[in-house]
């Protein structure tokens with residue numbers, strides 16, 4: 001049972017996917033609020049949540065900023081759940097939920113002020129391609145902010161190897177994640193680590 005649920009973290013679908021989305025909306029709340037309170041969110045313009053799952057982060061973003069908020073996920077079930085979660089603001093046009101992959105974002109070049117991604121980077125099998133694609137969509141000076149609860153130690157050890165093997169995902173140390181930003185041309189990279197709750201926020205800026 002646990003396995004069926006866990007398997008749905010990568011691309012939620014069906015009954016187990018629906019349960020997983022509920023669970024993620026609940027258990028990622030604290031981490032999401034912690035990270036958004038530490039991000040310099042634009043007051044207007046456009047913010048994208050990449051791998052938005054059930055749309056709770058989108059909802060919080062919408063309360064925190066007057067910007068247009070986009071939720072993007074490649075799972076059709078996530079899109080429909082995120083649409084439900086943000087029904088009112090989707091109706092009035094401030095929020096848009098779009099089905100797309102991180103490798104081909106539905107945004108024009110240089111159109112997004114800030115991209116946020118919570119607990120999703122692990123599933124990007126081609127992380128460089130994803131970071132480049134996000135950079136394409138960001139405006140010069142725009143930021144990418146990656147939030148993770150699974151954090152590897154700098155010596156390569158970590159306590160999530162079993163789930164990583166099961167889900168065929170990759171989790172990063174702060175240094176590895178920072179290198180991913182650097183390798184893909186982001187500047188002013190900032191790292192924040194919450195030792196008590198073992199979670200990290202790594203942010204970088206697309207150069208002007």
Ligand SMILES: C[S@@+](CC[C@H](N)C(=O)[O-])C[C@H]1O[C@@H](n2cnc3c(N)ncnc32)[C@H](O)[C@@H]1O
Nearest residue numbers: 011024028051052053074075101102118120123
């Ligand atoms: C662990 S869930 C996190 C969901 C949400 N951000 C949260 O914190 O509750 C990972 C999400 O990333 C999405 N995802 C994974 N790979 C993706 C890709 N290549 N393109 C778009 N979305 C992706 C999955 O569908 C899933 O909704």
